Amino acid sequence: MGFLAFGINHKTAAVEVRERVAFAPDQLADALQQLREDTLTQEVAILSTCNRTEIYLSQDHPNPDAVVEWVARFHGMTVEELARCSYLHRDAGAVRHMMRVAAGLDSMVLGEPQILGQMKDAWQSARTAGTLGPYLDRLFQSTFNTAKQVRTDTAIGENPVSVAFAAVSLARQIFSDLRRSTALLIGAGETIALVARHLYEQGVQKIIVANRTLERAELLSEPLGGQAILLNQIPDVLAQCDIIISSTASPLPILGKGAVERALKARKRSPMFMVDIAVPRDIEPEVGGLRDVYLYSVDDLHEVIEENLRSRQGAAEAAERLIDLGTDEFMQRLRALAAVDVLRRYRQKAEHLRDQELAKAQARLERGTDPQLVLAEMARSLTNKLLHDPSVQLKQMSAEGRAEALTLAQELFALDEDTHSVQGKS
Known part of the structure; x- marks a missing residue:
């Protein structure tokens, strides 16, 4: 039985490409079925986050060309476009790559913990769609166990930094005193929950959470003494907001240039700081060209993140050794x-x-x-x-x-x- 890991990530592709290759949550079940049928794959799973899209498959004789062609066709790209920014790992290399991803060693933020939960979501989606199978299931379970050992036996997760933490750190550079700022958070997922906690710890007293469903927004905002609104109410509060951080799974932009222009006029040119963590992007890129708007994408957070990672390098080396052991043990069992x-x-x-x-x-x-x-x-x-x-x-x-x-x-x-x-x- 052979394994294949194919994908793109923040190291190989800009956000403009990553958002084109991303799979929306409501696409996953159909995509998994199509991928298995069109490529004659026995077992397959898809991981799609803001920083990466990866396909994991198990097959007697994996055909990487068929996988690349399917991904290009599904997302309306050429094979050549995709090949320029993608990577491919086979067998033990695929096993090692999955374990490194789950442990946070391949993340933009070294050692960040959210990716393990996203990996478990990918496993569950494949299981629900009926595309998991015994071999890929064993690989996922070994991957989870190795990632857990890395967290337990190394300091890779100490003093955690994340995209959420980096966004708040960047906000501190724009506004000298965050306590007097109003923050609008768009979305109610795990990343936005982390952003909300970091902002609250920095003393931000007014936090507004906008989401497609009001219940999820209330669940996140109430413990922080914040306000919950629906997405269509954003224009009503936008002019009050100094900090806007967005991370949803919407396939189309939520915040457009016109709405921001009207808010700026009402603010009398007072600056607005925005971070768009979503892939595909939630905020139209043209917003970044407006005067008094500081718009950052997930890729722009690199420098902030790098400053917080140097203390983790020793732990990363120890984690790599555990990954090697985990890979060898899995291949022996296979x-x-x-x-x-x-x-x-x-x-x-x-x-x-x-x-x-x-x-x-x-x-x-x-x-x-x-x-x-x-x-x-x-x-x-x-x-x-x-x-x-x-x-x-x-x-x-x-x-x-x-x-x-x-x-x-x-x-x-x-x-x-x-x-x-x-x-x-x-």
Whole structure:
């Protein structure tokens, strides 16, 4: 069984490309089914976040070209466009890559914890869609276990920094005193929840949460003493807001240039700080060209994040060693499973031959044949049939000059010197 990991991320593609290749949550189930059918893949899962889109699959003989062609076709891109900014990992390389991703070692923010939850969401989506399968499921479980060990045994997660933390850090550079600022948070997912907590800890006293459903917005805003609104109410409050941070799964922009222009006019040119963490983007890129607007995308947070990562480098080295161990252990278990499958099929074949010879022996006994003769004939015939195919294959391989096959056969059948000497004495 082979594995394949194909994708793009923040290192290989700009946000403009990543948003084109992203899978919206309501697309995933159909996409998984289409991918499996169109590429004849046995098991497949899709991970899609603001920083990466990756496809993991398990197949006897993976065909990466078919996967690339399908992704390009699904998102209306050319294969050449996709090939320029994508990467591909096979077998042990795919296993190692998945473990590094889950542990946060391949993230924009080294060691960030949210990616493990997103990886579990990808596993659950594939499971719900019926595209998971036993081999890919085993790989996900080993990936989760290794990521957990990295979190437990290294300092990779200490003093956590995240995209959310970086966004708030950047806001502090724009506004000297965040306590006098009003923040509008668009969305109510995990990233926005982290942003809200960081802003609250920095003393921001007025936090407005806008979401598609009011219940989710209230769940996030109430503990912080904030206000919950619906997305269509954003224009009503926009002029009050100094900080706007957005992270939704909307396929289309939520905040346009016209709405921001009207808010700026009402604010009498007082500056607005905006961070668009979403992929696809929630805020029209043209907003960044407006005077008195400081608009940052998720890619613009790199420098802020880098400043907070240097203390984690030693922990990252220890984490990489755990990833290597996790990869080796999984591949060993996979090879053992392959042996179990071969043994199972050979046992079935042997049991079939046994049943045939037993039926013949019972028929001869019913006809009154001497039991001693029946037993001897059954033993001789069963031995010959069990040895026939291995004997034919060994002779053929020997004739082809494949000397290693004879060595392997001696190991397989435990034909050491003691065996020869015992046979000689008998």
